[in-house]
Every structure is written in structure tokens, then in C-alpha cells.
Amino acid sequence: xxxxxxxxxxxxxxxxxxxxxxxxxxxxxxxxxxxxxxxxxxxxxxxxxxxxxxxxxxxxxxxxxxxxxxxxxxxxxxxxxxxxxxxxxxxxxxxxxxxxxxxxxxx
Amino acid sequence: xxxxxxxxxxxxxxxxxxxxxxxxxxxxxxxxxxxxxxxxxxxxxxxxxxxxxxxxxxxxxxxxxxxxxxxxxxxxxxxxxxxxxxxxxxxxxxxxxxxxxxxxxxxxxxxxxxxxxxxxx
Numbered sequence: 001x002x003x004x005x006x007x008x009x010x011x012x013x014x015x016x017x018x019x020x021x022x023x024x025x026x027x028x029x030x031x032x033x034x035x036x037x038x039x040x041x042x043x044x045x046x047x048x049x050x051x052x053x054x055x056x057x058x059x060x061x062x063x064x065x066x067x068x069x070x071x072x073x074x075x076x077x078x079x080x081x082x083x084x085x086x087x088x089x090x091x092x093x094x095x096x097x098x099x100x101x102x103x104x105x106x107x
Numbered sequence: 108x109x110x111x112x113x114x115x116x117x118x119x120x121x122x123x124x125x126x127x128x129x130x131x132x133x134x135x136x137x138x139x140x141x142x143x144x145x146x147x148x149x150x151x152x153x154x155x156x157x158x159x160x161x162x163x164x165x166x167x168x169x170x171x172x173x174x175x176x177x178x179x180x181x182x183x184x185x186x187x188x189x190x191x192x193x194x195x196x197x198x199x200x201x202x203x204x205x206x207x208x209x210x211x212x213x214x215x216x217x218x219x220x221x222x223x224x225x226x227x228x
Contacts, residue, residue: 034214036152043202043218044144044152055216087152091213094166098152 002026002090006099012107013078021073021102023088028068032092035064035073039084048073109133109217113203116222123193129186129203129219137181140211143188147199156188159211193226
């Protein structure tokens, strides 16, 4: 099975900051990488699929990059509603798996 | 609008059974693979199982293989998960999730609100 590792596990930032979260796969997954946002008590929300394709309705301050084994999620100009937990997920093969999550907190 | 309403969770003793349901609306249900994803309290997300749009193809995480059975009734736009032999480590919120495309590649664009399962004596 493919293991997904996110860094950092937690991150403190201020409104307006630019932050980057990294996700590494234990083997190459091409561009089969997705990012989700989850707020407490809510279901996850798809932000980006295929490493860099913004899901419909997601603000353009979110961007994704990378391929192979290393990927990034960047949020440019943090807004108050962006403070949440972010998960990466590969869908290269079954079983798909998620990173452990990155908790983005207000500084 | 796409809606997924999952239900069927509750408190169950170890070794017990539960059946989860997820009623879908707002899209052509039979065209899309569907999945169950779970989240233990305070933990991350774990894919549990997927089923193809027709219901012919099913896939399971090793942790539930042989105990859980995914199925769907396309005439009723409903996804199911029969859960037998429940263990404490199965405790968590279970979400049904829709695939982004008809190709069914485990990219989850819509999620249910989640149903909580607690396995405890």
C-alpha cells in the first residue's frame, strides 16, 4: 500500500499569510493526488484534484502542485474561513489513502 | 443540488452488526461509483470500501475485508454498508462519498454528513 505523509502536522499563521503544506507519497503516484479541507464536525470538502486542478467553487487563492512523490498545497492570502485541517489523498491505486492531516491554526 | 444523507449508526457491542444507508439525490446515481470513508475520533480519514456504478465491482480495505459488505440499490438511489463482526477499532464517523467522475477513480467530490458508530460493551 502507498503511504502518504504530510508536513507539517500543524501550522500557525495569520490572516493574509501565504502558507504551504507538503504531502509525500511512498512511491510515485504521477498526479493522482487530491486535497481536502475539513472543519470541526463537518465532512471533508474537495479542494484540488489531479494535483493541481481547482475544484469548482473553490477560491483561486488555493493552488496545488507537484507530481511523482512530492506535492504541495498553497494558500495565498489566508482568510478566516481557511483555518481548518487539510488532508492529501492519493487515488493512484486501490486502496486510496490519506495523509495524517495538517491542522492550520490562527496565530 | 447533490445531497447525500447517511444514516444507520449507533452504539453496538463488539461482535455486533449494523447496516449503514446513504440516500443520494441531485445526480444520476447509477453512473457514479460510491464509497465509504471513516474517521476515528480525533483521527484522520480512512477509505473503507467502494462500489462501481453498476454494483458489479466492489473494493475493500484490508481492515474490513470479510466483515463489511458494500452494496447499492440504483432503483432507490441508495448505498449500503453491512457491517458484521464489529470491533472497537471500527468506532468512528462513517461518511458516504460520491466519485467526482463516472470513471470512478476514488476522488470524492460530495460527502454525506456522517453517521457515528460506537463499538463498545
